[in-house]
Amino acid sequence: MRDTLKRRGLVAVGSMAAASMVAVAVTGGVSSATSGTHQVKAHASSSLPGLYGNIPAPSGKPVNGGTVSIAENPGAGPNYIFPIVPSALSSVFTIYQFQYLMWRPLYWAPVGATPTIDPGLSLASAPTFSNGDKTVTIHMKTNWTWSDGAPVDAADVEFYVDILKAAVKESAANSGNYSPGYFPDNVASMSVPSKYTLVMHLTKSYNPQWFYLDELGLIVPLPSTAWSKASPSGSTLAFTNPANAKKIYDFLNAQSKNLATFDTNPLWQVVDGPYHLTSYTSSNNAATLSANNTYTLGKPHITTVQLVPFTSTAAEFNQLRSGTLDVGQLDFTDLPQVPQLRRQGYNVFGYPDFGFNYMAFNFLDKTGDWNHIVAQLYVRQALAHLIDEPGYIQGIFKGAAVPSYGVAPKYPTSPYTPADNLNPLYPYSTSSAKSLLTSHGWKIVGGTMTCEKAGSGATACGAGIPVGTKLAFNIDCATIFTFVCQQVDSFVSDAAVIGVKIAATQKTFNFILSNDNDVSAPSNDNKWAMTDFGGFTNSVYPTTNTLFNTGGSYNFGAFNDPTMNSLINASVYGGNPTAVKNELSYASKALPGLFQPAFDLVWAYKNTIQGPVNSFASLSQYFLQPEMWWVK
Numbered sequence: 001m002r003d004t005l006k007r008r009g010l011v012a013v014g015s016m017a018a019a020s021m022v023a024v025a026v027t028g029g030v031s032s033a034t035s036g037t038h039q040v041k042a043h044a045s046s047s048l049p050g051l052y053g054n055i056p057a058p059s060g061k062p063v064n065g066g067t068v069s070i071a072e073n074p075g076a077g078p079n080y081i082f083p084i085v086p087s088a089l090s091s092v093f094t095i096y097q098f099q100y101l102m103w104r105p106l107y108w109a110p111v112g113a114t115p116t117i118d119p120g121l122s123l124a125s126a127p128t129f130s131n132g133d134k135t136v137t138i139h140m141k142t143n144w145t146w147s148d149g150a151p152v153d154a155a156d157v158e159f160y161v162d163i164l165k166a167a168v169k170e171s172a173a174n175s176g177n178y179s180p181g182y183f184p185d186n187v188a189s190m191s192v193p194s195k196y197t198l199v200m201h202l203t204k205s206y207n208p209q210w211f212y213l214d215e216l217g218l219i220v221p222l223p224s225t226a227w228s229k230a231s232p233s234g235s236t237l238a239f240t241n242p243a244n245a246k247k248i249y250d251f252l253n254a255q256s257k258n259l260a261t262f263d264t265n266p267l268w269q270v271v272d273g274p275y276h277l278t279s280y281t282s283s284n285n286a287a288t289l290s291a292n293n294t295y296t297l298g299k300p301h302i303t304t305v306q307l308v309p310f311t312s313t314a315a316e317f318n319q320l321r322s323g324t325l326d327v328g329q330l331d332f333t334d335l336p337q338v339p340q341l342r343r344q345g346y347n348v349f350g351y352p353d354f355g356f357n358y359m360a361f362n363f364l365d366k367t368g369d370w371n372h373i374v375a376q377l378y379v380r381q382a383l384a385h386l387i388d389e390p391g392y393i394q395g396i397f398k399g400a401a402v403p404s405y406g407v408a409p410k411y412p413t414s415p416y417t418p419a420d421n422l423n424p425l426y427p428y429s430t431s432s433a434k435s436l437l438t439s440h441g442w443k444i445v446g447g448t449m450t451c452e453k454a455g456s457g458a459t460a461c462g463a464g465i466p467v468g469t470k471l472a473f474n475i476d477c478a479t480i481f482t483f484v485c486q487q488v489d490s491f492v493s494d495a496a497v498i499g500v501k502i503a504a505t506q507k508t509f510n511f512i513l514s515n516d517n518d519v520s521a522p523s524n525d526n527k528w529a530m531t532d533f534g535g536f537t538n539s540v541y542p543t544t545n546t547l548f549n550t551g552g553s554y555n556f557g558a559f560n561d562p563t564m565n566s567l568i569n570a571s572v573y574g575g576n577p578t579a580v581k582n583e584l585s586y587a588s589k590a591l592p593g594l595f596q597p598a599f600d601l602v603w604a605y606k607n608t609i610q611g612p613v614n615s616f617a618s619l620s621q622y623f624l625q626p627e628m629w630w631v632k
Contacts, residue, residue, distance in 0.1 A: 044082050052350030052400040052600045055617060058610040059632070067304040070624065071316045071328035072097075073480050075508035077247075077309050079284025081268055081277075082256035083220040084160075084167050084249070087553055088513060088520040090176025092537055092622040098307065099220075099231050101289055101624060102271040106138070106219040107212075108158060112614030113412055115354040116539045117213075123152060123221060123272075127212055133205040138216070140196040144296045150225045152296075158190050159224035161200075166245035167253070169199035171511040173520045174253070179546040182572070183215040188334060192239075209577045213541035217423035225526050226270040228250060254420040262287075274627030275299045284309040291627075301630035313481060320346065320604055328606040329619075332483050335398040335602065347607050348601030350400050351620035354414065354542075356407045357535035358593035359475065359488070362557040364518050370473050372464030374529070378436050378593040379462075379471075384426035385433035386494045389597050396486045397599050404598035406588035409543050411598065416542050416578060418585040425588060434498040437471070437607075448472060449499035455549045472501035478517055480509040480534065487596055488532050502530075509533055518558040531556070535596070537622060543571045543580045548592045559592035608632045 042344075070076075070292030078098035080089040080341035085099075108121035123144055128137045165184045167174040172594070189201045202211075228239050230247035237244040255265055259282035262268060269276055274297070275289035287307040291300045308325065310316040317334045319325035323344060330338070330348070338348050361374050373379055393401045402411055406421035426432075441461040449471040451461040461469070475487040475492070485506055492502045507516075515521050516531040536547060536554070546552040549568045550560045567583040570576065588595070601620045611629035618625050 004558050052602055053348045055349045055613050056347060057613060062630040063299050065303050067306060067325045068302050068626055068629065069306040069308050072159050072285065072307050072309045072326055074310045074312050074508055076480050079259065079285055080256055081262050082252050084164055085176050087173050087176035096622045097624045101275045102273045102277065103220050104273050105217060106221060107217045109217060109540050110618060112203045112617035113351050113620050115412055115414060127216060129208045132200045133208055138198045142196050144272060145294060147276060147292050147294050148221045148226060152221055153195050154192045155224050156221035157198050158192060160219055160222045161187060161190065162239050162245045163249050166242065166249040172553060176553060177218050177546065179510060180551060207572060207574055208573050209541050210543060212545060214539045217539060223270045227267060241561055249269035264480040271555055300627035302626050305626050314318060326609060330602040330604055331481050332397050332400060335400060341604050342487060345607050346604040348602065348604045349616060350602030352402060352409055352411050352600055353537055353621050354412050354600040355535055355537035355557050356404060356409060357596040359530050359532040360556045360593040362518065363560065364558045365529045367526050368472060369465055369469050371527045372462060376462040378440050380434040381426055382436040384591055384594055385429050386491055387594050387596060388428040388490060388494065392487055393597050396483050399595065400602055401597040401599040405595055407544055407584045409598040416580050418581040420585050421588055430494055430497050443500040447499060448501050474503045476505050477513055477530055478509040478512050478533045479506050484532055484534060517556050519553060519555060541580060543583060544568060544587055545572055548587060561590055564590060
């Protein structure tokens with residue numbers, strides 16, 4: 001359920017910003033845990049809103065050795081290895097739960113369940129801004145190394161940016177986090193005044209909060225000494241030459257498309273993360289990773305990590321019940337059986353992800369004049385009244401969720417969340433939904449809501465909607481977890497009560513990412529009206545840049561609103577560090593999609609697996625940190 005850079009089932013790669021955040025609950029008071037070299041604390045709280053279960057403090061001393069098996073989400077296994085990921089393949093599962101085990105981002109976030117930068121796991125200190133916020137200086141740490149012995153230095157950051165520039169020049173779809181005009185287009189030039197210092201000269205002034213927490217957090221330094229070539233046995237190329245950068249990108253991209261060689265290609269064995277890939281099955285995306293003995297922060301205690309594929313959540317839960325799976329995410333239909341899992345020796349914990357869940361509208365679908373219908377705000381408002389958040393939380397999520405009415409959730413807390421994201425603007429009410437439609441020229445005819453008054457007047461259906469148009473459309477839902485389609489089914493049922501006919505179809509998560517996307521699959525614009533793949537994971541500074549701005553790389557349904565564009569620009573270019581609040585407030589009113597509850601990501605893990613509290617809390621944010629665990 002996140003996409004990257006915001007795609008929940010897709011993901012948003014995030015970065016920094018200190019904020020007052022909730023801490024995860026632990027058993028037995030205050031527990032101190034070490035995350036890399038950065039010490040964080042987790043405080044006990046039995047009443048933390050949104051919390052499901054708890055995470056016991058670790059017991060015993062770390063022990064070296066052992067294997068941990070971790071479930072992949074059904075239909076969402078990692079399927080791309082090069083850390084410049086095309087938009088059609090960009091997800092939290094590929095990036096956070098696979099690539100980040102091998103290649104570390106420049107700035108690491110979150111700290112456990114807290115959306116903030118972890119200095120101990122970051123490869124550089126916080127950037128400094130000068131020259132009217134047009135010059136950014138990054139000081140790399142001097143102790144990080146690649147597994148081949150080369151240092152992780154400023155040239156590796158420069159290499160990433162130059163290769164990314166070549167990638168998006170070929171096609172905007174070559175990077176899921178790319179929007180034209182933004183990073184890396186806004187980097188006019190770079191210089192490396194010393195081995196561990198990189199200076200970026202930007203094309204204009206940017207909000208430092210945004211550039212640090214959103215843009216720089218997307219950078220993944222790459223091994224320039226090992227990957228600067230255009231063929232397996234080719235000579236080293238000067239990557240700062242754009243022509244050479246293109247050759248290098250084309251080579252690396254082609255290698256990453258060959259899934260059958262992920263585990264044998266020597267390119268992918270040069271890593272700076274805690275693990276390297278030793279086995280990969282292209283038919284089902286199963287992966288095995290082994291400890292990187294030269295990992296800068298110390299060889300991981302866990303020797304082997306197995307990423308195990310599943311065809312369904314039921315199959316995954318059966319392995320948890322039988323004790324053959326060490327770590328797995330629970331479907332909400334399984335929550336009644338949690339007491340049994342605990343008796344069998346599992347800890348169970350859940351907390352909302354810092355992101356949002358929604359059903360996306362497709363504003364380009366011309367089928368049945370849907371593009372004209374969905375362009376009407378009153379229609380989107382009527383459909384928003386059909387989202388029964390209280391009912392979903394109690395019925396579908398078994399209480400393991402909290403209300404959420406916009407991009408920034410109530411939990412985890414963030415200083416950037418506007419007040420009107422905390423309460424419903426369009427509370428659940430089928431009568432309110434029906435009233436909005438009938439007051440704008442619609443009437444139920446033969447059981448279907450039908451336009452009876454064409455035109456753009458206040459009491460008419462709206463521009464481009466002919467008399468006789470029926471409010472009938474389709475929606476796809478991802479089968480990655482049963483709750484995604486359960487929410488859609490409830491929405492469809494409530495819509496039918498007021499004559500709105502919606503045909504729901506179940507699709508795999510990866511299918512929806514590749515096909516229900518106006519950006520990467522424009523030939524399918526007229527094949528879907530709405531889709532629910534889950535949602536997006538926010539950056540630490542939760543702007544919707546790339547999501548809801550015109551032409552954004554993650555703008556699934558081509559939402560196009562000048563006011564939204566203007567507010568996003570203020571968040572990106574303005575000097576107001578909290579301008580994003582205005583942006584998110586407007587998004588909750590403009591409804592580029594229908595917002596849904598913030599559900600807890602509930603994980604079960606064997607109590608024989610020990611580690612710092614925050615290393616388990618990060619599971620709720622889609623991050624795997626097995627390098628901090630040990631087998632008791």
